[in-house]
Amino acid sequence: MEILLLGNETLKEKARPVKQFTAETVKNAEEMIALMHAGKGVGLAGPQVGLMERIFVTHVDGDVPRVFINPSILETSEKTVRYEEGCLSIPGVYAEVTRPEKIKVQAWSEKGKAFTIQAEGILARVILHEYDHLEGTLFIDRLSKLARSRVIAKYEKRKRVS
Numbered sequence: 001m002e003i004l005l006l007g008n009e010t011l012k013e014k015a016r017p018v019k020q021f022t023a024e025t026v027k028n029a030e031e032m033i034a035l036m037h038a039g040k041g042v043g044l045a046g047p048q049v050g051l052m053e054r055i056f057v058t059h060v061d062g063d064v065p066r067v068f069i070n071p072s073i074l075e076t077s078e079k080t081v082r083y084e085e086g087c088l089s090i091p092g093v094y095a096e097v098t099r100p101e102k103i104k105v106q107a108w109s110e111k112g113k114a115f116t117i118q119a120e121g122i123l124a125r126v127i128l129h130e131y132d133h134l135e136g137t138l139f140i141d142r143l144s145k146l147a148r149s150r151v152i153a154k155y156e157k158r159k160r161v162s
């Protein structure tokens with residue numbers, strides 16, 4: 001597995017539901033967690049590694065690593081917050097994105113166990129960011145046109161330098 005970067009069309013595609021929980025599902029989740037840790041990220045979604053399945057992993061400060069398969073966002077708070085986001089597929093650039101403050105999400109673990117959690121703060125933000133990846137949406141797609149083009153220009157510039 002390797003992380004696909006901005007410009008790769010796969011990142012714009014919608015992921016398919018996981019139909020069967022197998023040893024492969026567990027292996028995918030483990031590899032994604034390892035890759036997320038290696039990249040010092042707080043979340044990673046299937047499409048970011050070319051795995052077009054509805055799976056993502058998270059690991060925010062003070063929390064345990066989590067795996068979400070076939071997730072549904074059941075509730076989102078009216079209250080929203082603006083906070084800086086980045087993405088392992090767009091390394092080195094950050095921008096403020098507005099998202100609901102609290103959410104309720106239902107999903108399955110890599111072993112096929114269903115669960116529902118309420119999340120707020122950074123975890124809620126990361127879950128929503130990763131969920132977007134399953135729909136082919138990047139955080140920069142949630143910015144104004146101007147902010148989006150600024151972020152892309154900065155990313156391109158950074159890419160040329162490195």
Ligand code: NI
Nearest residue numbers: 086087088089
């Ligand atoms: Ni991302």
